[in-house]
Amino acid sequence: MDFETLSVAFRNLRREGVRTYLTLIGVIIGIAAIAALLSIGQGLNFAIEEQFQQLGTNTIFITPGGLSPGTSSARSAAVASRTSSVLHDADLRAIESFSEVDEVIPLFSFSSLVKHAAETVNSSILAFDPVKAESLLATGFIEINEGRSFVENDVFTVLVGKDLAENGFLREIKPHTSIEINGKRFRVIGTLKQGAQSIGGGPNISNTLILTEKGFKQAFGSSQSPLFVMVKTFDQDSTLSAKEKIDRYFERQFGEKVFTVTTSEQVLEQVTQVLGLISLFLVGIAAISLVVGSLGIMNAMVTNVLERTTEIGVMKAIGATNSRILSLFLTEAALIGLIGGIIGLILGFSASQLVAILGQSAGFNLKAILDIPTILFILGFSMFIGMISGYYPALRASRMDPVDALRRE
Amino acid sequence: MDRKTPLLEVKNVNKVYSLGKVTVTALKKIDLQIFEQDYISIMGPSGSGKTTLLDVISTLLRPTQGDVLIEGKSTQAMGDEELAKIRGKTIGFVFQTFNLIPTLTALENVSLPLWFQDIPIQEREKIAQEKLLQVGLSDRMHHKPNELSGGQRQRVAIARALAVNPKVIVADEPTGNLDSSSGDQILKLFDSLNQEEHKTVIMVTHERSVAEHAQKIIYIKDGLIDRIEQHR
Known part of the structure; x- marks a missing residue:
């Protein structure tokens, strides 16, 4: 994926306007929920481990x-x-x-x-x-x-x-x-x-x-x-x-x-195990909203492809290969995922920070923590979701017959 | 180039469309040779198969039977990717509805086919600027299509078709959506491309006055070549 594909894909997304924004909201909600729950879970784990460290092993x-x-x-x-x-x-x-x-x-x-x-x-x-x-x-x-x-x-x-x-x-x-x-x-x-x-x-x-x-x-x-x-x-x-x-x-x-x-080690083990199970369960629920978000991406991309049929025909006529069209549309879908991921991450982490601050003022040792690997994982995952959802529409676009595409009204 | 090897050759081509239970034969046993620097118009009533013929000649459409050769090379067994590359290098397309990409500026639209040929960006921009200068739009390079008039858009489209320096320009009703003075400018551009730059020009039109710009007019009727007229 080169910079130009990215730039063209980005402009195409901006052109779709409202459709892109609505699709983004779907992704943002899913990613924000996952990021918030993961960061609270990590924060709790960290706080508990810290206490046990102080208590002595x-x-x-x-x-x-x-x-x-x-x-x-x-x-x-x-x-x-x-x-x-x-x-x-x-x-x-x-x-x-x-x-x-x-x-x-x-x-x-x-x-x-x-x-x-x-x-x-x-x-x-x-x-x-x-x-x-x-x-x-x-x-x-x-x-x-x-x-x-x-x-x-x-x-x-x-x-x-x-x-x-x-x-x-x-x-x-x-x-x-x-x-x-x-x-x-x-x-x-x-x-x-x-x-x-x-x-x-x-x-x-x-x-x-x-x-x-x-x-x-x-x-x-x-x-x-x-x-x-x-x-x-x-x-x-x-x-x-x-x-x-x-x-x-x-x-x-x-x-x-x-x-x-x-x-104390046994207690720590039990506590983190239970905590891990709870956060896994919650993240699983959050993932459902991401599935809905990814269907949104697929829906938007199918519509984009249909709307731009003539354009696809033109690009093919002037020398674009199937793989070029595929990568262009896949990049668009991945961008929706990535942008949604970045915004969702920021919103989700802010939300969990807010919860942590509220929790601290209520007397709980609550922190929201997101480490770099988790951030990278969330961003990579959201991009991956975008590409998975965009693959079928992109494949359809790439396999379009240029003449059919050009002559369709 | 050797005058004996046609630039494009249509060999015994049939094209059959199946529309549900009905099959329509759009082209019947067409044989055609197009040489370098030819200037050809294709005319015929609607439904005669003239656009289908243009699509087949320009290798956008694969024939049901027969073969199309580009510079003596058969396209029958070529894969889609290979054909797309060769087509992109050999043939420039101009459409009735211009078909510029609305999100891209004039310059970027002209650069697009060069991008598809994997030419580095600096070189691409230089060529695109030259081609826009050639069609008289050097002051409109950074305008988007919706900021240009119909005639200007078609000139951008022609610059785009010229970008890869193709031997053939294929145009489907290039003046169909233009007023007569813009149309005349476009046709003059085609004339000079043919005479000064030795480009092969193939044009579909239903207007005789437009068709007469060419040296040769091919009349299509019911999927067959009805007659060929020589001009000039």
């Missing part, structure tokens, strides 16, 4: 409940073998004693009455050891708005989520004031930013109080069972054997699988 998660289909029966069996499927300090100490394990970080969650300026409200509470949970904090889990974060020996200190601080009570909670949690006085050391984010877009913490593990135990007693436990191994290589040991430990203690033990 040497992490194991322990959550209550088995992943196997027999979860409910497993639970009742567990109740029979031990009073309940809760983790005790002894379990955590046992896990910490494994040679591969560096640290065990339990996360507690509770809901309790909170008193501030003579007003009492029920609020959710999250607690962990701030020193041990450093890598968790590095994921951007908590961002301080005003005041400071925890330091090593903090006990009766509390961080307050943005919504709770501003709207939870009649009087706004400010740093350096104090609140009462389950009858104990806690000093507010800071408030959190909106948009603080949990792993993989988890629960919104802007309505939550955050305590240190020590403070939590002072308020609610030391026999509380953690909601969720993070286990850090010394290095990534020992993560898998540590997971197996923990699994065996739970089997011995509880008889059946009442806890799910997953490595």
Whole structure:
């Protein structure tokens, strides 16, 4: 395809005017939808991978409940073998004693009455050891708005989520004031930013109080069972054997699988797999609109060929070969695809950027990302769609008999 | 060139059209030899087969039977692509309705056949400018067809036909869509092409005054050559 074929094809498209524009719209919609979904999908993948990187690949998660289909029966069996499927300090100490394990970080969650300026409200509470949970904090889990974060020996200190601080009570909670949690006085050391984010877009913490593990135990007693436990191994290589040991430990203690033990890599794999499936599904739906767009190209090109029958006859009479006519019309169709692809890409990416910005302001770590290979793929694909749809009309044009074409009125 | 080898030769040609169940024989056993620098008019009533004959002579239309030779070479077994190239080099076409490409300027229209012959762009432009100068349109080179009068359009078409420096100019009713003074200018152009540039000119017309510009008038009737008149 040379520059002149391109220039002639471009002028022919401009001459067709409205027909070209309408055809373009069909392609633009399809490509824009695909580009938007791909860029959001890539952005989500990137954000999740980033969080897991910060969390460390040497992490194991322990959550209550088995992943196997027999979860409910497993639970009742567990109740029979031990009073309940809760983790005790002894379990955590046992896990910490494994040679591969560096640290065990339990996360507690509770809901309790909170008193501030003579007003009492029920609020959710999250607690962990701030020193041990450093890598968790590095994921951007908590961002301080005003005041400071925890330091090593903090006990009766509390961080307050943005919504709770501003709207939870009649009087706004400010740093350096104090609140009462389950009858104990806690000093507010800071408030959190909106948009603080949990792993993989988890629960919104802007309505939550955050305590240190020590403070939590002072308020609610030391026999509380953690909601969720993070286990850090010394290095990534020992993560898998540590997971197996923990699994065996739970089997011995509880008889059946009442806890799910997953490595961060497994979680990442599962999350990206699900995400990949969802985006594939969505892109598939978007592709349907592209099929309609490509039928539009075919329709427009068939009409172009019919309208320009005499012109094709003339070109053939003055020496144009069949392949020249074919390439001229194929170039036109490819150009529709390419121009539609470029505009669609810009529109689709802008739309997903807008969604990402809206999402960020609503507190989600959402980004729209399109890497160069994907951009090239989309442009190449849209051109390819144009050529595929234009092939049949172009072939018809190239095979026209010059005399028939010339004499047709 | 050897006067014995015709530039174009029609050998025992039949052309049959089938229109559904009816078949129409448009040309019957036509034999014709056209030599370099001939100036020929083809006349005949409508439906006589004169345009079909022109299409066959100019190898746009393949005969049902018989052969057409270009400079002694048979076109019967040639593929479409090869024939298109040879036709593009040997024959320049002028049509009744001009048939310029509306999106292209006069200069680009004249360059078009050169593009089809894969001649480099600088050379193409130079030749196209020369040819437009020759037909007296050097001041209209960058105009689109819809900015030109009928006579001017036909002159662009003639410049286009001349671009590849063909030996033969084939014209189908070239003055049919023009007023008489524009028509006269076009015919004068054909006359000078034949006399000064030694081009072979073959022209279909139904006007006797137009036909008389040629040295030879071929009368067609019912698909047969009725008679041939010599002039000048």
